[in-house]
Amino acid sequence: MEIIAEIENLKKSFGNNIILNGVSLKIEKGENLVVFGKSGSGKTVLIKCLVGLMEADDGKVVLLGKDVSALGEEELNELRKKVGFLFQSAALYDSMSVRENLEFPLRSSKSKPKKEIETLVKEALQNVGLEEAIDKMPSELSGGMRKRVGLARTLILKPEIILYDEPTTGLDPITSREISHLILDVQKKYNAAAIIITHDKECARITSNQMMILKDGKFIAEGTFQELSESKDEWISSFFK
Amino acid sequence: MAEDLNIPKPVPPQSKSDSGSSSMRVLRGFFEEVTLLTRFALHFFKEVIKPPYEFGEVIRQSYLIGYKSFPLVAITAFILGVVMTIQSRPTLEEFGAVSLLPSMVSVSIIRELGPAIIAMIFAGKIGSSIGAELSSMKVTEQIDAMEVSGINPFKYLVVTRVLASTLMLPVLVTAGDAVSLYGAFLAMKMKGNVSFQLFFLKVFQSLDFSDLFPAIIKTFFFGFAIGIIGCFKGYNSTNGTEGVGVAANAAVVFGLLSVFILDVIAVQITSFFI
Numbered sequence: 182m183e184i185i186a187e188i189e190n191l192k193k194s195f196g197n198n199i200i201l202n203g204v205s206l207k208i209e210k211g212e213n214l215v216v217f218g219k220s221g222s223g224k225t226v227l228i229k230c231l232v233g234l235m236e237a238d239d240g241k242v243v244l245l246g247k248d249v250s251a252l253g254e255e256e257l258n259e260l261r262k263k264v265g266f267l268f269q270s271a272a273l274y275d276s277m278s279v280r281e282n283l284e285f286p287l288r289s290s291k292s293k294p295k296k297e298i299e300t301l302v303k304e305a306l307q308n309v310g311l312e313e314a315i316d317k318m319p320s321e322l323s324g325g326m327r328k329r330v331g332l333a334r335t336l337i338l339k340p341e342i343i344l345y346d347e348p349t350t351g352l353d354p355i356t357s358r359e360i361s362h363l364i365l366d367v368q369k370k371y372n373a374a375a376i377i378i379t380h381d382k383e384c385a386r387i388t389s390n391q392m393m394i395l396k397d398g399k400f401i402a403e404g405t406f407q408e409l410s411e412s413k414d415e416w417i418s419s420f421f422k
Numbered sequence: 423m424a425e426d427l428n429i430p431k432p433v434p435p436q437s438k439s440d441s442g443s444s445s446m447r448v449l450r451g452f453f454e455e456v457t458l459l460t461r462f463a464l465h466f467f468k469e470v471i472k473p474p475y476e477f478g479e480v481i482r483q484s485y486l487i488g489y490k491s492f493p494l495v496a497i498t499a500f501i502l503g504v505v506m507t508i509q510s511r512p513t514l515e516e517f518g519a520v521s522l523l524p525s526m527v528s529v530s531i532i533r534e535l536g537p538a539i540i541a542m543i544f545a546g547k548i549g550s551s552i553g554a555e556l557s558s559m560k561v562t563e564q565i566d567a568m569e570v571s572g573i574n575p576f577k578y579l580v581v582t583r584v585l586a587s588t589l590m591l592p593v594l595v596t597a598g599d600a601v602s603l604y605g606a607f608l609a610m611k612m613k614g615n616v617s618f619q620l621f622f623l624k625v626f627q628s629l630d631f632s633d634l635f636p637a638i639i640k641t642f643f644f645g646f647a648i649g650i651i652g653c654f655k656g657y658n659s660t661n662g663t664e665g666v667g668v669a670a671n672a673a674v675v676f677g678l679l680s681v682f683i684l685d686v687i688a689v690q691i692t693s694f695f696i
Binding site (some may be wrong): 229254261264274275334338 | 573
């Protein structure tokens with residue numbers, strides 16, 4: 182199988198506070214990898230280092246065959262166009278409508294005709310079931326709708342890997358489940374790899390092919406949802422109760 | 423007892439070495455800030471010449487920063503002209519020199535008061551809005567979202583805003599000066615019989631190129647300073663939502679300070695050549 186992303190012995194600290202203390206992972210094409218852990222365990226820092234939003238102190242990050250730390254600004258920007266990132270807060274641009282939010286990542290490919298951009302925007306919104314919200318402003322959307330629009334914005338560039346940062350945080354159980362199934366649909370439709378950062382057991386159950394558990398800056402366990410939920414380790418099993 | 427009533431305990435007097443080290447810390451902080459701001463400004467010059475160019479966004483920002491600020495600038499400038507005329511009249515009357523009022527008011531407004539007052543209004547309105555907007559974008563991860571979309575947020579957010587504020591302040595000052603002179607004319611007409619033609623004939627007789635040119639040139643620098651400081655404070659804000667307020671406040675305070683410092687330098691340079 183094709184390796185999409187690989188992290189080797191990644192270390193990151195903020196002052197004296199060690200966040201990641203030598204973590205390693207590999208993800209293959211079409212795989213959904215859930216990174217599970219307590220709040221503040223460094224899950225978000227991990228994916229921010231993966232995409233170059235944060236600089237690692239040590240270790241190697243290879244994304245789509247390229248060493249992220251060795252890339253210049255232009256090359257990194259080109260690489261990022263193949264990566265989708267759904268932020269915890271969805272990070273929609275407040276001053277733009279939903280349509281403009283979705284058009285924004287396409288602005289660098291100016292050769293695309295207006296009609297094609299319009300089709301891509303509508304298709305991305307259809308995939309998340311929000312065609313009717315196309316002319317709304319982000320302030321008019323609910324939390325779940327914002328997450329869906331955020332996902333549509335990441336899908337519009339047809340990424341090879343999608344990084345989901347707490348996709349269900351702050352949502353009610355029904356909407357959380359809808360978002361989790363949406364992540365699964367995206368995996369089937371786009372065959373993109375995904376790293377899903379979460380501490381939501383239900384989201385992990387629905388979306389994961391493989392899971393890794395992060396504690397004290399290190400991965401302490403790895404396996405399928407079924408395997409980890411049956412773990413004898415008290416700390417790990419406490420997540421699945 | 424003092425603790426029960428929440429009365430703060432008296433602070434023990436600082437020893438000389440304590441106050442010395444704290445002032446060193448303040449001084450060091452100041453120079454660090456100036457260094458970072460200089461690097462930020464140099465990064466702006468690097469990005470401004472590098473394609474792709476965001477012309478559409480520069481025009482949009484110019485509309486928001488320039489056109490939308492005009493009503494406030496116009497009201498302030500009009501009041502400035504009226505007040506200047508009313509306040510100056512009694513003094514000139516004592517010397518029987520009321521006929522010099524248009525010349526005096528116009529030179530004051532065009533050379534100094536117009537650019538300085540309008541730049542201050544601009545620093546308050548635009549500096550705070552840029553600082554608050556960029557810092558809230560940072561807090562809500564919108565700047566990170568731009569970055570991971572492969573779009574250079576510095577170019578899209580900072581370069582466009584700084585260019586717009588650099589280009590729009592001179593336009594606002596020119597328009598504000600005109601409104602201010604009209605206000606001066608109305609104030610003069612209230613107390614005396616002066617025609618529009620005579621008033622502006624006197625104004626243009628007393629002004630020459632050396633009054634107008636340096637006054638407009640310095641506003642480009644004011645606009646640049648206000649824009650770059652607002653962006654610097656917003657783009658580098660920390661501490662979540664608390665940081666938004668801090669960034670907006672710092673953008674105004676340092677923007678105003680920069681206007682005063684640049685004005686002193688401009689006056690020195692102008693007086694050297696004229």
